[in-house]
Amino acid sequence: PAFKGRLQFLDVGLTTVNPNLTFNVRDDVITVDNSSLVFNNFTLYDHQHHPLTINGNITSPDYQSFAYDLKVNSDQYNLINNPDSAAGKLRGSLVLDSDIKLKGNEKDTNVEAKITIKDATDFALVTSSDDIELLKADGIIDFIDPALLLDSAAEQSISFYDSLIASLPDFNLNSRVVIEDNAVLRLIINEQSGDYIEASGGANLELGYDRSRNLQLTGSYAITKGIYRLSFYDLVKRNFTFVQGSSINWHGSPEDGDLNLKAVHTVESNSIGLIGNEIGENEKSTYKRSLDYEVGINIGGTIEKPVVTFSLDLPQDDKVNYP
Numbered sequence: 168p169a170f171k172g173r174l175q176f177l178d179v180g181l182t183t184v185n186p187n188l189t190f191n192v193r194d195d196v197i198t199v200d201n202s203s204l205v206f207n208n209f210t211l212y213d214h215q216h217h218p219l220t221i222n223g224n225i226t227s228p229d230y231q232s233f234a235y236d237l238k239v240n241s242d243q244y245n246l247i248n249n250p251d252s253a254a255g256k257l258r259g260s261l262v263l264d265s266d267i268k269l270k271g272n273e274k275d276t277n278v279e280a281k282i283t284i285k286d287a288t289d290f291a292l293v294t295s296s297d298d299i300e301l302l303k304a305d306g307i308i309d310f311i312d313p314a315l316l317l318d319s320a321a322e323q324s325i326s327f328y329d330s331l332i333a334s335l336p337d338f339n340l341n342s343r344v345v346i347e348d349n350a351v352l353r354l355i356i357n358e359q360s361g362d363y364i365e366a367s368g369g370a371n372l373e374l375g376y377d378r379s380r381n382l383q384l385t386g387s388y389a390i391t392k393g394i395y396r397l398s399f400y401d402l403v404k405r406n407f408t409f410v411q412g413s414s415i416n417w418h419g420s421p422e423d424g425d426l427n428l429k430a431v432h433t434v435e436s437n438s439i440g441l442i443g444n445e446i447g448e449n450e451k452s453t454y455k456r457s458l459d460y461e462v463g464i465n466i467g468g469t470i471e472k473p474v475v476t477f478s479l480d481l482p483q484d485d486k487v488n489y490p
Contacts, residue, residue, distance in 0.1 A: 171200045181211075186257050187249055189214065202228045206237065213245040219265075232273055239267040243285060251291070259353070262287040275337035282342060286349035291363075293355040337378045346370035348391060357398075366393030366409060372417070384417040384424070395430040395464060407432045407464050415470070422471035431461045 176192040183189075190211040198205040203226040211219045223237035247261040264283040271277055284290075346352075348369045356362040372386035395407040407430035417424040435457050461480045468474035 202226050217243045219244045234272040237269045241265045256293045258291040259289045261290045278340045280342035283345040284350045286347045288350040291353040291355055340376040342374045344372040344374055360398045362398055363396050366390045384421045387414055387416040389414045405432050424470040426466050426473055428466040431463045433459050434462055436460055
């Protein structure tokens with residue numbers, strides 16, 4: 168017999184565990200019939216009452232297989248709102264505009280998304296030693312049968328690989344991620360010492376993922392302002408300010424992002440220690456005058472293999488006026 172009904176939600180709060188996300192429903196319904204759940208502007212709210220709406224349906228004719236076709240839209244939605252003192256890796260506030268289309272079934276998924284990280288964002292990601300020590304194939308020894316080196320065996324291996332890929336769930340992601348200029352993103356490198364990188368800047372990125380687990384990222388993130396907080400054995404803590412024009416550029420794998428970062432810390436000091444015995448007594452008084460030296464950290468290479476160098480320089484005005 169045909170069945171049609173409604174699931175009524177009234178002042179309902181939903182919270183996920185990992186990551187910690189909270190969704191609130193004021194007064195809304197999901198329509199239910201024999202084979203589907205229908206969402207008609209079903210609205211979730213964040214703690215500041217900004218809406219996230221869901222439209223579409225989830226169908227299951229036999230209650231074993233299912234298919235879905237959903238659209239998710241939000242405007243200024245505060246997806247993550249965790250205090251800095253909270254446990255876990257995600258802290259601060261992540262505010263998004265989103266236009267997401269989800270279509271698929273129990274095996275295959277296709278996602279088309281446009282996401283904007285808004286200026287109101289002040290978001291931190293806490294790393295740990297477990298995150299840094301990633302499992303890599305370098306140094307792993309594979310023992311194989313020499314017969315596999317034959318052409319026929321190699322062809323069989325390729326055929327097996329193709330069959331394996333074909334059997335995997337088909338997850339395709341095509342997305343555009345925009346970061347607004349005043350959004351603050353923070354990477355906490357060492358929570359114990361307090362080392363972190365904080366940056367603001369604009370980005371326009373294309374992010375894709377396919378069935379073969381091939382993650383592709385293209386675009387650039389241009390830093391307009393930020394700091395690199397660096398400590399030395401808890402004895403000295405210094406803030407290095409990012410130089411405008413610092414950037415990260417991607418053209419493939421996220422780990423291959425090209426780094427072009429420079430941060431400086433100004434130290435007031437005289438130059439006599441740098442000159443040493445290379446000058447006469449009459450000139451020493453000139454070099455005893457204090458100047459603002461710029462100690463620089465330059466980070467090049469890639470995200471996976473960064474190359475760090477240091478520099479010592481004077482501001483341009485002091486270069487011109489210094490004898």
